[in-house]
Amino acid sequence: MNESTLVDDPGRGVNALARLRATTTDICDVIPLTAEDDFHVTTVAMMIGNALRVDTRASDLEYDRTPAHVARGAMDHFQITLCVEGEMRFSSGRHEVTLRPGDIVLIDMAQPNRTMLRAGGGRTHLMTIILQRAMLAPRLAHPDSATATLLPADHPRARVLASHYAALGETGSAEATIEAIADIVAAAAGGTADIAAGVERAERHLYLAMIKRRIADNLETDALAADELCRHFQISRATLYRLFEADGGLAHYVREQRLNLAFRRLISPAAQDKRLIDLAVNMRFSSDSTFIRAFRRKFGLTPGELRELADTWLRETGAVPAIDTVLHQLAGRRTS
Known part of the structure; x- marks a missing residue:
């Protein structure tokens, strides 16, 4: 899972066109416009589960x-x-749509179709999820x-879906996100009746994953207050709090992630000279003593004790x- 593969080397001209045609010979004809x-194509594929x-x-x-x-199957x-840049015109039978940045389309590849990419001399950028x-x-x-x-693009669910395309494969919940x-x-x-009934649950999963990514990117800032998250994601405070009920609440989740980040910093050789008070402030704790107590409750030892262990491991x-x-070693110490 999450294995990236370069399908076509970045390139232009006759060789790039020949590579693309060789890759897609059983799927479609490629007609340069x-x-x-001047032809140019770059394609990168990543497997995410199935x-x-x-x-x-x-x-x-x-x-x-x-x-x-x-017929070749x-x-x-x-x-x-998802159209990220440029324009994509798609037609299949009597169905015809034009995609511009932010638009998303469902395509059935079991039916004949034509797809035209136009970017006015630039590059059309598409991100596609292919499902069995x-x-x-x-x-x-x-x-x-x-x-x-x-x-x-202006549909609320399109905006939520688009936010996940680039991040797919970066988290352990990628397969659930695909679902x-x-x-x-x-x-x-x-959709079927069962799918219609489950859309709210699917949307909740995507919102939660999106908010957690923002939290992970802003652990050392003040951008994680409930009001700020509500404003950024255009959701109510009640909705935000419901999303994090299973994680013990928003404040608890943010604190846990900050403690996890502090743990990673403390065992990093690059951070051995950093003062604990500075680390506590960066993790938005009110004082170093508050930080130490929270850290000991979570990991079973103080930040200073962890740093000493890291020094010993590094030295030995x-x-x-x-x-x-x-x-795993710390868990073994606590149970022995």
Whole structure:
């Protein structure tokens, strides 16, 4: 999981076009809309469980997926595509949509279609999640008519979905996030009764993951007050507090994450000379004594004792063990 693979080397011109055509020969025809010397494409794919996230930047081109391509059976999947930059025009039968930045579309690759990318001389940037039909079709009341379902950029759920594309693969909950995205897109395309009933749960998962990412990025700032988070994510205080009930409340969760960050800093050789009072202030504790008490409650030893252990490990082995190893050793000490 979370393994990145470079599918096409960044490049331009005839060689880049030949590589793309070789990669997609059983999927579609590639028609450049620029001179071949000006053609450019870069594609990076990442496996996330049973899903594939594809990040593509390309000059103006057209993909033509004909009935012959469909008959080859090389790609009987659904795609959920986010337009990041440029413009994407998609058509399949009588369905036709145009995507601009922030728009998201559901595409059924089991049907012939044409996709045109236009960026006015620049690059169209798309991020796509490719799902097996067996995963998404059971969520749809009418899977054969779901293609070209559009979630425009100004739709609240589109904004939530878009915020997760780049972050997929960075957290341990990536597969659950894929499931939640599938539920929300299926509901927009006409989901089953079960999916419609579960959309609120899926949306809650995505909001919570999004807020937790912001918390992780701002642990050493004052941007994590409830009012600030409510303003940033445009949700009510009651909704914010409900999201963190399972984590012991918002304040408890933020404090736990700050203590975890302090732990990582204390065992880092680069931070051995940092004063505890400075670390406490950076973690937004009111005093070093408050910080020490909270740290001891969580980890079973004081920050100073942890620093001494880290010094010993570094002196004896030349390196500090991985964080999981340190935590395992501390847990063993407490139970012995």
